[in-house]
Amino acid sequence: MGNDSCSIDTTIKANDPELVSKSARPEGTIVDVNGIKIGGKEIVIMAGPCAVESEEQLSKTAASVRAAGASLLRGGAFKPRTSPYSFQGLGKEGLEMLERAGTETGMPVVSEVMDTRQVETVARYVDMLQIGSRNMQNFPLLKEAGRSSLPILLKRGMMATIEEYLNAAEYLLSQGNTQVVLCERGIRTFESSTRYTLDLNAIPVLKQRTHLPVIVDPSHGTGNRSLVPAMSKASLAAGADGLLLEVHFRPEEALCDGSQSLYPEDFGMMMRDLGKIAEAIGRSIHVL
Numbered sequence: 078m079g080n081d082s083c084s085i086d087t088t089i090k091a092n093d094p095e096l097v098s099k100s101a102r103p104e105g106t107i108v109d110v111n112g113i114k115i116g117g118k119e120i121v122i123m124a125g126p127c128a129v130e131s132e133e134q135l136s137k138t139a140a141s142v143r144a145a146g147a148s149l150l151r152g153g154a155f156k157p158r159t160s161p162y163s164f165q166g167l168g169k170e171g172l173e174m175l176e177r178a179g180t181e182t183g184m185p186v187v188s189e190v191m192d193t194r195q196v197e198t199v200a201r202y203v204d205m206l207q208i209g210s211r212n213m214q215n216f217p218l219l220k221e222a223g224r225s226s227l228p229i230l231l232k233r234g235m236m237a238t239i240e241e242y243l244n245a246a247e248y249l250l251s252q253g254n255t256q257v258v259l260c261e262r263g264i265r266t267f268e269s270s271t272r273y274t275l276d277l278n279a280i281p282v283l284k285q286r287t288h289l290p291v292i293v294d295p296s297h298g299t300g301n302r303s304l305v306p307a308m309s310k311a312s313l314a315a316g317a318d319g320l321l322l323e324v325h326f327r328p329e330e331a332l333c334d335g336s337q338s339l340y341p342e343d344f345g346m347m348m349r350d351l352g353k354i355a356e357a358i359g360r361s362i363h364v365l
């Protein structure tokens with residue numbers, strides 16, 4: 078006799094907002110970032126420095142992540158820093174560098190937008206808008222970005238529940254933008270040995286509750302580059318559709334998030350392992 082509880086369907090059934098809910102599109106959504114498709118069989122790797130710092134830093138880092146198999150280049154030009162005295166990003170100049178690096182390497186680019194007044198400007202330079210953890214419930218920003226025709230990478234608020242997160246995504250969809258990718262990036266818990274606690278549960282939970290693609294950011298999730306390869310592999314094994322990784326050609330000199338940024342060589346080694354994990358679960362890593 079088997080255990081009865083094994084046959085009970087425990088799939089999470091929640092009363093989620095209608096547009097993000099899995100029932101609205103059981104087949105799943107594929108988000109197209111300038112030809113790169115996120116949410117299908119192929120796993121998409123986005124990588125780059127936390128912040129765009131200089132032409133040299135960006136072009137060297139971009140070339141290395143491209144060579145190792147990243148498909149999208151990510152770099153911040155407007156940075157949400159805890160201290161007002163920390164490097165705030167290069168702004169428009171950083172966006173220009175990012176656009177150039179994207180063209181040179183053939184990678185679509187992603188960058189963060191923090192304010193409704195920045196949406197139009199950032200949208201002129203990038204292929205995908207990022208909304209960061211601290212702005213996940215910035216409702217005017219969500220509405221403005223939702224009216225943009227660009228795909229959006231919406232990071233989970235570090236203190237947001239899944240319900241709050243799905244409602245934030247609903248804001249984007251309610252404005253007509255269907256091209257939304259979710260990103261688990263770690264939440265605050267009592268644990269202090271890592272920067273955040275990467276909530277791997279969120280991957281299958283979101284996969285059950287919404288049709289939107291789900292990626293993971295193990296760089297912020299751990300805050301420590303030595304932990305990033307293990308959590309990247311775990312994220313793919315748990316069903317993530319992609320990863321967002323911070324890489325810097327000289328992390329010790331980074332103006333932002335250096336300790337969690339991978340060296341290009343480590344990124345390359347990790348990519349080879351990720352290929353094996355992808356194969357083991359019947360998927361593959363997208364190559365440009």
Ligand code: PEP
Pocket residue numbers: 127153157208209210211232262297
């Ligand atoms: C980032 O991606 O560099 C960033 C600031 O992330 P988060 O919004 O998740 O803290």
Ligand code: MN
Pocket residue numbers: 127128297323333334
């Ligand atoms: Mn960062």
